[in-house]
Amino acid sequence: MSREFPVGLTPPDWLVRNLQPQQASVNWAAIARAAMALALPLAIGLAAGEPGYGALASMGALSGVIGDTADAYRLRILNIAVPQLFGAIGVTIGSLVFGHGWVAVGAVTGVALVSGMISTIGAVASVSGLLLLLNCSIGAGLPLPGEWWLAPLLMSGGGLLVLALALLAWPLRSGVPERAAVASTYRTVADLLAASGTDAYDDLRHAVTESLNQSYDVVLARRAFHHGRSPDLVRLLAQLNAVTPVVEAAPAAHQHGKPLPAEVPAAVRHLAEAVETGYTGPIGLRLPAPANETARAVDHALRYAADVVTGQAPGPHPVDDRLGRPAALRIRAARAARNVLLSAASWRYGLRLALCIGLAQVLVSIIPVPRSYWVTLTITFVMKPDFGSVFSRALLRALGTVAGLVVAAGVLTVVPRGWWDVPVLLVLGPLIPAFTPRGYGYQTAAITPVILLLSDVLNHQGTGLLVPRLVDSLMGCAIALVAGYLLWPESWHTRVGDRLADAVADTAGYVELAFGAGVDPAARARRRRRLYRDLSSVRTEFQRALTEPPPTGRRAAAWWPLVVAVERMVDATTAARVRVKEGAPEPSAAEVAHVVLQLRELSEGLRETEVLFAVRTDLTGPSGSVLEPLRQEVAAARAIASPH
Template sequence: MTEAEAERKRAAPPSWLLSGLRPLSAPIPWAAAVRASIAMAGPLAVGFALDRPAYGALVSMGALSGVIGDTADAYRMRVLNIAVPQLFGAVGIMLGTLVYGTGWAAVAVLTAVGLLSGMMSTIGAVASVSGLLLLLNSVVGAGLPLPDPWWVAPLLLTLGGLFVLALTLLAWPMRRKLPERVAVADTYLAVADLLAAAGTDAYEKRRQAVTQSLNTSYDLILARRARYHGRSGAMVRLLAQLNVVIPLVEAAPAVHVRQSRLPEAIPAAVRELAAAVEESRTGGAEPELPAPDSPATRAVDSALRHAAAVVYNADVDPYNVDDRLGRPAALGVRMRRATRAVLFSRTSWRYGLRLALCIGLAQALTSLVAVDRSYWVALTVTFVLKPDFGSVFSRAVLRAVGTAAGLVIATPILTAVPIGWWDVLVMVVLAALIPAFTAKGYAFQTAAITPVILLLSDVLNHQGVALVEPRLVDSLLGCAIVLVAGYLLWPESWHTRIGHRLANAVTDIADYVAYAFDPGSDGRGGERISPVDQAERVRARRRIYRDLSSVRCEFQRALTEPPPVGTRAAAWWPLVVAVERIVDAATAARVRVDHGAPEPAPEEVAEIQQQLRELAEGLRASEDLVSVRTELPGDEEGVLAPLRQEVAAARAIASPQP
């Protein structure tokens, strides 16, 4: 590297910042863009027509929250994602209105709401968005003079969100079953790609895609089944079709660990099943497959023929369908579990206290210092610090960058466009940019939302371009509060949680190995594993893959942190891959035993368990991986040989440092 190249490298922005500023390669959601334009420009037009522009602006603000929250695919999940948060938003705006202009009382109330909002984030996606709207609307109500009487603002904001929901549901009669069916068909396509990639370097990437697709499909179908309790014939059939793809997924590692390639006829047959699922076709012929020549290919052949029989069968027994993730709990049970998770979880309290501290500081600052449009400081804190939304540091920086870009867009609009009907035309364009830019990344979403909020604020307060400078100053103040009180003061911000989560996954793998090769299961004493136990084994394996998905999410989040956190996170990557390979090897061994390979000795199983538990203990005691060793296991024999090799390789990858 020349001196000039080295100088350019030193002058270039850091990689963690460039990763956030680089637009994602995602398609533009045209339907969502049109829906956003109608939902936000329509109320504004009605407000001007009725000479009530402030009312129209409030309805558009409610629609904005609905547009941001409309992220699901299945319509019933979209109802939850939009409608439930609107109720919490209405409560928030009422709380804020009650403490408007009360000074330190507002500080206390908003701090308490911040605590609750942060704790709610640990429950789930809908609760997280609900907590976000609860806090956001509380801040808006405490910072803006809203129309009297007290119930007008909550009603108008809720109407805006419900208007988005109504527009979303217009296509329900024609497409209400499509998301679930398409999701299952996509899972079959992902499995076909996985089988085609067995024995190649592309296998790991394909396996990750299968895991994500299975998670999505089960989430969609089980969410719908929770309402219909298995009485929907279409959902029972889809669930059966999804269940029978699991043996195919389990058979793939058995082929891959032997570096074997499957004939093209096998993935082609799976793709044909995907088309049958999507088109809801029945009565198809059994696939013509080449004769299997090993336990692994026999497993694939058996699983594929069984999947074809279920996919082409129009009549599925609704009482003989066992979903692989367990039956959804009753609503009351789920609520009790969520309440316990909020009240007794250290993570819940830690997130809540972190958010409450920053909101309290923001409100206290604006109570002591005269800051124009002071509620923007707390709004910025809320958007940046929402703990389940990713890296705090990078979000603070990207929000500042996105806000500056949004102000560049908003300044000429506020300068040249008079308040009135021209605002409606401008809103048509700006609202459509929100879904389009959201798909590109957080900084781009902020750049799209900023001019929309400024335009609506101008309709409410008639301050024009004078809104621009306070908006920038308040956003920078909010980002500074987050960086100091929400990031630097919390030691957990300086460390990754990859090692701890990876240790949990390794412990689960050790338990799975014990269960999969228990002497009382298949092949010992002439006994066969029962269907119930077999389903439990599959659920245990799926839980491991979900654990590994969370590890990957944490890994991606940590990579966006500035050094040294991002650098430390990158060192974990070889071990993450090694643990995933251990799961594949364990699954492959179980499949080979199921199709003719000899059962391993209990002593061999116990030895592998012990090695896995020692690996997990070492990971829990570590913060960083500091040295990589080169010794790798040699060739071994036996059905568990690949598993032993993967465990030994994982233990040889790195030395944890306490």
């Protein structure tokens, strides 16, 4: 029999959400690379009689292990090699100002400003900015062995070792990650079709959006590195584009309210196997005869996808992607630099990070702190703009550090320094890629004992490192919470409400485009994919807000149903467009304009207030119209926004 907590002892929802581990599969290849990359440099250093050099290289490998998150080989080059360059620059600057008092304070603060600004560009730039500041903090706070150029060389070498291990199988598995990503998207679409007419549909539609985003990022990253026209790449992009009509037909099938025949999702899974294996022979789809316009849309989309997968029909559009550039590569270098310099958001975040780092540097300059760089390291990790809520990360950082120190205490107490450190790293290193997908607190718990072990190789202080690490981490969390969180009272409405209002306004534009005369179908597809990607970002932002304490978390919980309602409005629009394509009567221009008016009014209301508001215009229309389901979804959204 399950027991319930007494009312006074029930943990708050935001705390439960923070501590709940995320579901993720185990990446055994990354685990093996982490063990080898962290232990090998230290073993070489011990064999050469220079364990400190080996520890530096292992520290560099640690950053490579943290960045080793991509499946596609070309993305691995970006995710690991580019940040290593910035890391080398950072440790060089830090080493040059080490021991120079206020010069070091100014230099690290300036690097923090640059790091924060470039971190807003994209995923690769974010990791690069992170490593730039981390290594600068290490160089400025820790006396490194050897000449000034040796530390950046060793640390970069350790990171590049991770890259070399990650690329070993490239000649044998070229193109496999890209095919696997596209096949995974097909399987996710199959799950979506299987959930048609059930309560599981909404969550799976969100999973399809994420899978499409990831597949386009992976495939287009390969195109960015490929010179000339590749038949395999052309085919892969065509296969990915061909699943779009199936995704567009899914809302219409779900709107019908009845589960699809089992043969339909089975056919999509069959196509996924063909994509993954590169099969080009005929595929006999065993689909039931369509009985209505919705079933016809699904049938036509599946048969066309089958023709594209097997090469019997060309892709619906040229090889150039019509549905969006990859997130990590979206902005080119020159444009990125201009955007960073002119963007208020990048300056705001850069100044925010620089303030926190500057305060930390001043504090450790005034108060003797044995390992001052740990304070800035903590702030850097907690304050990353794309890593989630500052409050949540500060909380998880503190808890993860405590858990990691328990493990580190056992290692530093029981294991003698020397060759025994190598097998210990072989055991502890793989925990980092194993725990990282579970959440930030779990990642911190895995990284902490590794960092302390390598620090002890450099400083030989044993368990004397434990208390300073705890104190410094708590100091860093406190500075981040006060100077990076409480002093910047960005309201929840500013971070999320405006984005939701933009999404509603974009939905209005999508409705106009979906039923406008003479509109290119590719333009509709681009708008729909961009809208779904934006809604995915809004959903992620809301989920982060739910992990914050009241009033932010409470506000996010109150508005969460509206996020779902907006997603359903986009689905209803897509379903209506599919039904018209299959023969349903086209809605009148007046009816479309009326729905658009309602959406724009809803958008304005969201933008003008932080509380639920009253709507003004009545939403009516002809019964039986193809837009009737959309009007119902708009009415539901307006009811959420205006509960009185």
